[in-house]
Amino acid sequence: MAMELRRPERTFTIRQLCTEFKATPRALRFYEDKGLLTPARDGMNRVYSYKDRARLILILRGKRVGLSLQEIREILELYDEGDEAMSQNAHSLKKFREKIVVLEQQREDIDGAITELQQACERLEGRLAEKRPDLLPKADDYDQMLRARLDGHAEMAIGK
Amino acid sequence: MAMELRRPERTFTIRQLCTEFKATPRALRFYEDKGLLTPARDGMNRVYSYKDRARLILILRGKRVGLSLQEIREILELYDEGDEAMSQNAHSLKKFREKIVVLEQQREDIDGAITELQQACERLEGRLAEKRPDLLPKADDYDQMLRARLDGHAEMAIGK
DNA sequence: AAAAGACTTGACGTTAACGTAAGAGGAATT
DNA sequence: AATTCCTCTTACGTTAACGTCAAGTCTTTT
Known part of the structure; x- marks a missing residue:
C-alpha cells in the first residue's frame, strides 16, 4: 500500500520543509531554539508533523510582515496553550x-x-x-x- | 517681520526633525553616513532643508515597509541624479x-x-x-x- | 568495509541598524 | 567666568536572525 503523502499523518524531514519554503535547516533549528517549533524526534532526527508545518507557515508569514520571532511566538502560543496564565493573556x-x-x-x-x-x-x-x-x-x-x-x-x- | 516657519526656505535642526518624527540624532547621522541624507552645514552643525525633510519622510516610510537603507537609497537617487549612469538605471x-x-x-x-x-x-x-x-x-x-x-x-x- | 550523504550539536562569525559612552567645540544663561 | 546645553566626531557595544564551519552519528550506496 502506497504511503499517503497527503494525509495528516504524513511527516516531513527538515530538508523537505526547507526546500518547500525556501528556508534553511539552520533557520528551522533556530526557530526551535527560540521555542517556535517543537518537532518530534526519530532517534536524533527531527520529524515535523502537519501541525509543525502549519506553524512554520505562520512563522514565515509573520516574518514577511515584519513581526519579530518573539511576537510570532506569542501568537503561536495562543493556539496550543490551554488557558493557564490568564492575566498574561490580558497583556497579550x-x-x-x-x-x-x-x-x-x-x-x-x-x-x-x-x-x-x-x-x-x-x-x-x-x-x-x-x-x-x-x-x-x-x-x-x-x-x-x-x-x-x-x-x-x-x-x-x-x-x- | 516674523520668521516664516512654514515656507520652503525654512530649515530644521537635527533635534527638530528627530522630535517631529521620533527618530534619534544618531539615526539621522547614520543615514547621512550611508548617503541617504546630505544636509548643509552651519559651521559644524547640520542644517536640514525642506527637501531633506521630505527625503527623511521617504526613508522612514521605506523602513516601515521593510526596505533596507540600501534599497531606499537607490530610490532616492532617482530623484536627484540627472541621468548619468543609464545602464545602472536599467538594473534599478x-x-x-x-x-x-x-x-x-x-x-x-x-x-x-x-x-x-x-x-x-x-x-x-x-x-x-x-x-x-x-x-x-x-x-x-x-x-x-x-x-x-x-x-x-x-x-x-x-x-x- | 569504505565512502558518500543526510542529520545532529556546539561554537564562533556576520550583517544591518543603530545605541552608548567619551571627549571636545561653540552659544547661551546665570 | 563658570555652568549649562546642544552639537560634533570617533569608536566600541548591542541585538536579531541567522551563516558558517567543525566534528560526530546513522544510513545508504558502492
Missing part, C-alpha cells in the same frame, strides 16, 4: 490590538510605496526609452517574472 | 519591478495577519470574558488608543 490581548493598528498603518505605507515605486519605474522607463531604448527589458524578462511568480503561488497552494 | 528598473511584486505579496500577507490577529483577539476576549472578566480592557484604554492614533496622524498631516 492589548499587544495584539496595538499590533493590528501598526499593521493597518503598514498596509497604507505599502500602498504608498507601491505607487511611489511605480512612478519611479515609469520615470525610469521614460528616460531609458528616450536615451537608451536598447536597455529596456525584453518581453522574455517579463515572461520569466510571471513564471517565477506563478511557481511560487503554486507551491503554496498545493503544498508541493 | 528591474529591481524596482521585483520589489513591487514583493510588496504586493506583502500586502496580502498583512491582510492575512490582520485577520489572524483579530481572530486571536476574539478568542482571547471570549476566554477572558468567560473566566476573568475583570481583566478585560476598560473603555478608557480604547479611548487612549484612539487618541494616540489620532495624534500620530495629526503630526504627520500638519507637519507638527
Whole structure:
C-alpha cells in the first residue's frame, strides 16, 4: 500500500520543509531554539508533523510582515496553550490590538510605496526609452517574472 | 517681520526633525553616513532643508515597509541624479519591478495577519470574558488608543 | 568495509541598524 | 567666568536572525 503523502499523518524531514519554503535547516533549528517549533524526534532526527508545518507557515508569514520571532511566538502560543496564565493573556490581548493598528498603518505605507515605486519605474522607463531604448527589458524578462511568480503561488497552494 | 516657519526656505535642526518624527540624532547621522541624507552645514552643525525633510519622510516610510537603507537609497537617487549612469538605471528598473511584486505579496500577507490577529483577539476576549472578566480592557484604554492614533496622524498631516 | 550523504550539536562569525559612552567645540544663561 | 546645553566626531557595544564551519552519528550506496 502506497504511503499517503497527503494525509495528516504524513511527516516531513527538515530538508523537505526547507526546500518547500525556501528556508534553511539552520533557520528551522533556530526557530526551535527560540521555542517556535517543537518537532518530534526519530532517534536524533527531527520529524515535523502537519501541525509543525502549519506553524512554520505562520512563522514565515509573520516574518514577511515584519513581526519579530518573539511576537510570532506569542501568537503561536495562543493556539496550543490551554488557558493557564490568564492575566498574561490580558497583556497579550492589548499587544495584539496595538499590533493590528501598526499593521493597518503598514498596509497604507505599502500602498504608498507601491505607487511611489511605480512612478519611479515609469520615470525610469521614460528616460531609458528616450536615451537608451536598447536597455529596456525584453518581453522574455517579463515572461520569466510571471513564471517565477506563478511557481511560487503554486507551491503554496498545493503544498508541493 | 516674523520668521516664516512654514515656507520652503525654512530649515530644521537635527533635534527638530528627530522630535517631529521620533527618530534619534544618531539615526539621522547614520543615514547621512550611508548617503541617504546630505544636509548643509552651519559651521559644524547640520542644517536640514525642506527637501531633506521630505527625503527623511521617504526613508522612514521605506523602513516601515521593510526596505533596507540600501534599497531606499537607490530610490532616492532617482530623484536627484540627472541621468548619468543609464545602464545602472536599467538594473534599478528591474529591481524596482521585483520589489513591487514583493510588496504586493506583502500586502496580502498583512491582510492575512490582520485577520489572524483579530481572530486571536476574539478568542482571547471570549476566554477572558468567560473566566476573568475583570481583566478585560476598560473603555478608557480604547479611548487612549484612539487618541494616540489620532495624534500620530495629526503630526504627520500638519507637519507638527 | 569504505565512502558518500543526510542529520545532529556546539561554537564562533556576520550583517544591518543603530545605541552608548567619551571627549571636545561653540552659544547661551546665570 | 563658570555652568549649562546642544552639537560634533570617533569608536566600541548591542541585538536579531541567522551563516558558517567543525566534528560526530546513522544510513545508504558502492
